[in-house]
């Protein structure tokens with residue numbers, strides 16, 4: 591059986607992932623697909639083999655492509671990767687017979703401004719803004735250009751609904767159903783004393799509103815952006831704007847995506 595369609599397998603370096611990726615490659619080739627060793631932009635499908643970190647990374651390093659993606663979980667939690675290694679053969683069968691659906695997941699977009707320059711970054715889960723030292727960081731928060739509060743503490747997390755069950759949930763934020771297409775801003779260890787009053791819950795905003803964060807440079811010069819768990823250090827930024835992007839990821843799912851089932855299986 592020969593078809594010329596290409597599938598990318600993007601895996602992490604662990605031994606089990608390599609073993610599973612080889613098995614998957616053999617099964618796909620048996621069904622006539624070409625599995626290229628290097629990432630191919632003309633592929634019809636991306637398959638990530640690893641945990642959530644690998645899934646997120648495979649999207650980020652390839653600039654969040656339109657190519658549909660599904661994951662095989664060889665990691666510890668595996669919120670995104672729907673397949674377990676034992677499902678490989680049945681997945682290939684389902685994929686060949688078109689037995690799947692595609693869900694659009696909208697990205698978080700962030701414009702980071704310096705004196706004369708700006709830069710755009712994207713995330714599927716979240717972006718956390720934190721100080722690069724252990725000192726308290728003070729961040730002025732604006733929602734839809736209205737000043738809300740100065741949040742003092744370890745920083746803030748801005749998360750998508752899909753990312754709401756990750757870092758956001760660990761700091762007391764709410765789990766948000768993905769079809770709501772909102773953003774959540776949640777403080778990390780906010781100060782509350784006679785000197786400081788800070789919001790200590792998450793705020794959920796609709797997609798058309800911008801969240802602006804302006805760091806106050808009293809104690810530190812640098813701000814760390816943790817983008818889907820990968821750290822970037824920015825010096826002397828003036829502000830950052832966050833909003834729901836027009837850009838999305840196409841997540842392939844077998845049958846229909848059942849968010850509550852995933853939440854119950856992975857969290858409760």
Ligand code: NAP
Nearest residue numbers: 641642643665666667668669715752755756757760818819
């Ligand atoms: P990691 O340190 O391995 O991630 C922490 C845990 O979060 C892992 O168990 C990971 O699953 C899980 N996770 C990732 N995305 C999730 C989601 N959307 N819903 C529920 N759980 C999720 O780092 P990583 O694997 O590269 O993942 C990056 C994410 O880690 C970031 O986007 C951030 O949200 C999260 N993070 C959490 C904390 C915290 O909870 N205190 C601190 C820093 C970063 P796997 O085991 O399958 O990888």
Ligand code: MN
Nearest residue numbers: 641642643665
């Ligand atoms: Mn991980």
